Amino acid sequence: MTLYRATVMDTPRDPLAEGPDALQADADAGLLVRDGVICARGPFAAVAAAHPEEEVVDLRAGVLLPGFVDTHVHYPQLRIIGGLGRPLLDWLTTCALPEEARLADAAYAATVAREFVDGVVRAGTTTALVFGSHFPGATDALFAAAEAVGLRMTAGLVVSDRFLPDALLTTPDAALAHSTALLEKWHGRGRLRYAITPRFSLSTSDAMLDACAEVLGAREDVWFTSHLNENPTEIEEVRRLFPGAGHYLDSYDQHGLVTSRSVMAHNVHPTAHELEVLASSGAAVAHCPTSNSSLGSGLFPLAAHLDAGVRVALGTDVGAGSGFCLLKEGLQAYFVQRLLGPHGVDLGPAALLHLATRAGALALGLADEVGDLAVGKQFDAVWVRPQPGTTLDVVLRHGADATDTLAKIFTLGTPSDIAVVWVAGRAVTGPSAPVPPPLPLEAA
């Protein structure tokens, strides 16, 4: 067993529903971890007195937070982060899809998979819902890389049968066969799960969405993810392609793909009826604010989602998003709501922490295991410990209170301020993390 001594902050209750007091902030707390699970939490002196023989890890020089949960990120897009200045469909054609085609090369895909998982955990993400590749071998490499590092990951083969370059297309039969094979190999293995992943309605026929529904229907515990209502031109095209659908969400819903195990990315331009359907089905929305800002997709109507009772969490949407760190997404979510003026939601630091952690765990059906640092949860955690002398280090020493400290972490924090990341009690970054084999200098 290990006894961690730290300032601990988490949000087992929802500050958006209950107000900023829902922030749980414990100065000089003791967290006792056995077999990766938190088995005691309280004032350090009390926990230490009850367990005098345990090894103590002193983390008082920083702040301990729950591991971040990224509910929307694309593995094949790591190397094209930074493609600024284009709207969605132009960006896809120019930046994303040519790079995604390169993952046909198994060696290239394996290298990118390792770079991706490494980048994700270094940013403090311990749980992620990941868009895989259009290629089964490359998606297999992603699962293997996540397993090697220990990332808690839900992912799947991305499937499409129209609109994209030929190299990225498949048929409904092949999609069914390859998805099923990957699902059978990886779903439920350690911390890995499978998600059915049609790219978006624009690139999938009704027959392909039927194939997706067949895989989803075969298992109770498999997940579904796709894109929704991101950009006005995209929405118009979907309307044209699915004349029988009442709206964009309906193009999925008509195939039984909108359930409490569905996570829909973006939803920047929803109709009232779509919000009703999302709420009544229990589906969640992955809000990706740096992506929405970079592509000029729009200002996310968070208030409308919350008023309708739709579950919302955060996603980085790399490579349209600007990096893997949920701290930056939290800050950008805050900015977007500010820019909405009276229509924006007042996102305080506690709400940002909730969106970056427990809200994601709830969206992924994992809130009994992760998302906060309560007794009984997995020890998935990040230790925010900036290098001495950095601006974050300086301002953290002058935080007025816990909320102010958290505000400073979201405002200034970057992956380089995250000193250690644990998944299920095991360090996956930091000094005691296993050293992965070196990457080749040049991709094959």
Ligand SMILES: Nc1nc2[nH]cnc2c(=O)[nH]1
């Ligand atoms: N942001 C984003 N939207 C998409 N819609 C379909 N594919 C994508 C993608 O790769 N990124």
Ligand SMILES: [Zn+2]
């Ligand atoms: Zn996306």
